[in-house]
Amino acid sequence: xxxxxxxxxxxxxxxxxxxxxxxxxxxxxxxxxxxxxxxxxxxxxxxxxxxxxxxxxxxxxxxxxxxxxxxxxxxxxxxxxxxxxxxxxxxxxxxxxxxxxxxxxxxxxxxxxxxxxxxxxxxxxxxxxxxxxxxxxxxxxxxxxxxxxxxxxxxxxxxxxxxxxxxxxxxxxxxxxxxxxxxxxxxxxxxxxxxxxxxxxxxxxxxxxxxxxxxxxxxxxxxxxxxxxxxxxxxxxxxxxxxxxxxxxxxxxxxxxxxxxxxxxxxxxxxxxxxxxxxxxxxxxxxxxxxxxxxxxxxxxxxxxxxxxxxxxxxxxxxxxxxxxxxxxxxxxxxxxxxxxxxx
Amino acid sequence: xxxxxxxxxxxxxxxxxxxxxxxxxxxxxxxxxxxxxxxxxxxxxxxxxxxxxxxxxxxxxxxxxxxxxxxxxxxxxxxxxxxxxxxxxxxxxxxxxxxxxxxxxxxxxxxxxxxxxxxxxxxxxxxxxxxxxxxxxxxxxxxxxxxxxxxxxxxxxxxxxxxxxxxxxxxxxxxxxxxxxxxxxxxxxxxxxxxxxxxxxxxxxxxxxxxxxxxxxxxxxxxxxxxxxxxxxxxxxxxxxxxxxxxxxxxxxxxxxxxxxxxxxxxxxxxxxxxxxxxxxxxxxxxxxxxxxxxxxxxxxxxxxxxxxxxxxxxxxxxxxxxxxxxxxxxxxxxxxxxxxxxxxxxxxx
Numbered sequence: 025x026x027x028x029x030x031x032x033x034x035x036x037x038x039x040x041x042x043x044x045x046x047x048x049x050x051x052x053x054x055x056x057x058x059x060x061x062x063x064x065x066x067x068x069x070x071x072x073x074x075x076x077x078x079x080x081x082x083x084x085x086x087x088x089x090x091x092x093x094x095x096x097x098x099x100x101x102x103x104x105x106x107x108x109x110x111x112x113x114x115x116x117x118x119x120x121x122x123x124x125x126x127x128x129x130x131x132x133x134x135x136x137x138x139x140x141x142x143x144x145x146x147x148x149x150x151x152x153x154x155x156x157x158x159x160x161x162x163x164x165x166x167x168x169x170x171x172x173x174x175x176x177x178x179x180x181x182x183x184x185x186x187x188x189x190x191x192x193x194x195x196x197x198x199x200x201x202x203x204x205x206x207x208x209x210x211x212x213x214x215x216x217x218x219x220x221x222x223x224x225x226x227x228x229x230x231x232x233x234x235x236x237x238x239x240x241x242x243x244x245x246x247x248x249x250x251x252x253x254x255x256x257x258x259x260x261x262x263x264x265x266x267x268x269x270x271x272x273x274x275x276x277x278x279x280x281x282x283x284x285x286x287x288x289x290x291x292x293x294x295x296x297x298x299x300x301x302x303x304x305x306x307x308x309x310x311x312x313x314x315x316x317x318x319x320x321x322x323x324x325x326x327x328x329x330x331x332x333x334x335x336x337x338x339x340x341x342x343x344x345x346x347x348x349x350x351x352x353x354x355x356x357x358x359x360x361x362x363x364x365x366x367x368x
Numbered sequence: 369x370x371x372x373x374x375x376x377x378x379x380x381x382x383x384x385x386x387x388x389x390x391x392x393x394x395x396x397x398x399x400x401x402x403x404x405x406x407x408x409x410x411x412x413x414x415x416x417x418x419x420x421x422x423x424x425x426x427x428x429x430x431x432x433x434x435x436x437x438x439x440x441x442x443x444x445x446x447x448x449x450x451x452x453x454x455x456x457x458x459x460x461x462x463x464x465x466x467x468x469x470x471x472x473x474x475x476x477x478x479x480x481x482x483x484x485x486x487x488x489x490x491x492x493x494x495x496x497x498x499x500x501x502x503x504x505x506x507x508x509x510x511x512x513x514x515x516x517x518x519x520x521x522x523x524x525x526x527x528x529x530x531x532x533x534x535x536x537x538x539x540x541x542x543x544x545x546x547x548x549x550x551x552x553x554x555x556x557x558x559x560x561x562x563x564x565x566x567x568x569x570x571x572x573x574x575x576x577x578x579x580x581x582x583x584x585x586x587x588x589x590x591x592x593x594x595x596x597x598x599x600x601x602x603x604x605x606x607x608x609x610x611x612x613x614x615x616x617x618x619x620x621x622x623x624x625x626x627x628x629x630x631x632x633x634x635x636x637x638x639x640x641x642x643x644x645x646x647x648x649x650x651x652x653x654x655x656x657x658x659x660x661x662x663x664x665x666x667x668x669x670x671x672x673x674x675x676x677x678x679x680x681x682x683x684x685x686x687x688x689x690x691x692x693x694x695x696x697x698x699x700x701x702x703x704x705x706x707x708x709x710x711x712x713x714x715x716x717x718x
Contacts, residue, residue: 051414056644177574177575208569239595329632
């Protein structure tokens with residue numbers, strides 16, 4: 025065999041080996057990715073919404089302004105919820121191992137104050153505090169906190185408490201008396217300008233359907249008052265959000281469906297809800313938030329089942345002819361259990 | 369000369385012809401070898417890629433329904449007890465089994481916290497899922513009566529399948545078992561690394577087992593899954609379906625949540641393809657076992673893509689199907705067999 029032939033053979037063998045490696049590598053590229061989402065700072069929003077919106081993803085908080093996301097410079101942690109606060113600040117919930125703490129953050133993420141500290145070296149003194157919400161007058165901090173039955177410590181339902189925002193270490197006011205029977209309890213407080221409170225109350229045992237837990241929107245005029253239910257068990261509604269004028273309430277309802285949630289809006293006169301209008305049929309609508317002027321709202325949803333949650337926007341949401349939902353983000357994996365915060 | 373030239377010419381001509389013929393054959397042979405080389409090389413690349421899947425498939429699939437215990441039905445004696453595979457296109461039934469196979473338990477004798485009968489009708493694209501309460505007090509295949517979750521601990525998949533077939537009068541064609549780590553890995557390996565679920569209530573558990581990591585399998589941890597739509601990774605999905613202490617419906621709620629997770633996994637799996645199998649197989653390791661062959665798994669996977677969630681009937685046995693009693697010091701559920709038989713007849717016809 026001539027040197028030329030030897031070279032040709034060697035090159036051929038090399039190419040064959042490369043081909044085999046190429047097949048291996050090519051097959052690998054055909055896999056579906058287990059990490060399909062990008063961090064928000066790598067994405068530009070599809071819709072230019074006015075003002076600034078704060079969102080949570082992957083344990084961090086981001087702001088969206090002029091189509092661009094910026095990561096808040098909050099301390100390292102697992103920031104799972106964000107909420108509005110006076111003076112353009114934001115409230116963040118940092119979830120630890122068996123507890124969550126609540127902080128007041130500047131718009132850039134600097135910790136201004138610790139509002140609620142529920143971590144403890146004693147196992148049963150750890151608690152979860154979620155859904156912080158400041159009252160419209162800026163005086164009180166409402167939140168859901170897990171109560172522990174001292175005589176049956178499996179029983180750990182949420183109840184709604186409030187503390188003065190200026191001095192949150194005082195003994196809290198108990199607003200809701202949760203069912204206290206392993207049903208999850210009371211969450212998502214929505215303090216009203218009237219001094220009352222709307223929240224989502226979880227219960228079970230509807231007639232003829234005793235096997236299902238459901239949520240109802242409840243209204244109380246004062247702490248500990250008997251709740252007045254705004255929605256029926258069959259509607260299975262939660263995640264209330266009131267428009268700035270206090271006249272329209274957005275909510276998430278299941279309407280007897282499993283694993284499907286719709287976005288609905290109903291008029292609110294201070295004590296009762298009007299007939300709901302469906303703004304989005306899901307499949308997994310979540311966490312509506314009104315725009316600062318109340319004309320539109322954003323919410324979380326998935327483009328299709330099994331895809332991560334994205335931000336959506338509905339123009340003219342308070343009118344009888346709302347616009348179609350528009351997708352604002354497309355490659356994120358937003359934390360769907362956190363309200364977006366929308367500032368002017 | 370002329371006489372001598374001709375033969376030389378002929379010889380030369382013959383030689384040229386032979387040489388040309390030989391070179392042509394060589395070229396053909398060479399081309400064939402090159403093509404063969406690329407084929408072998410490419411096939412080797414593909415084989416290497418799918419090797420983990422093949423290895424896992426050989427290890428965990430197509431298992432005989434045998435065993436005197438054993439998390440994977442690998443050991444012990446016995447005969448195939450499942451019903452014969454149905455003809456192609458005909459309805460079939462799979463018994464899905466799930467175990468808390470943490471180190472609190474002897475690996476060869478774990479209970480089945482999850483038993484879900486799934487009937488799939490490929491023609492109508494309908495499926496029915498029925499969760500069997502783990503505390504149901506029934507005659508078990510190894511003899512005597514016990515909670516149904518013990519059947520697997522006593523006799524592996526053979527006894528679990530046989531117990532369900534005997535007590536519920538359902539022909540089980542296949543079974544599949546998964547452990548805690550297997551479920552976490554499976555969900556993590558789905559597209560996007562998780563599933564979308566709507567949690568029906570806040571899930572708070574102050575005594576949730578801290579047994580996936582750490583040295584003490586009896587340790588507890590405090591967990592919280594918030595209500596509403598959300599995306600869950602493997603660990604949180606396991607928490608979602610496993611937690612029960614803070615839930616008024618306890619095992620019933622777990623059954624509901626397990627069925628919800630199965631549907632969510634089905635939805636996510638629609639976006640996967642063959643090339644995902646090695647990655648998933650590698651991650652699952654010995655945390656799964658099934659009597660299904662790789663081919664049958666592939667057929668079911670492609671079948672699942674055509675199933676809409678509206679065609680999946682989810683059934684959880686509520687209180688009308690049993691009564692609570694303490695038997696031999698154990699909190700057990702005594703079956704209301706007439707009600708259960710009616711349920712089975714309606715949803716799992718022979």
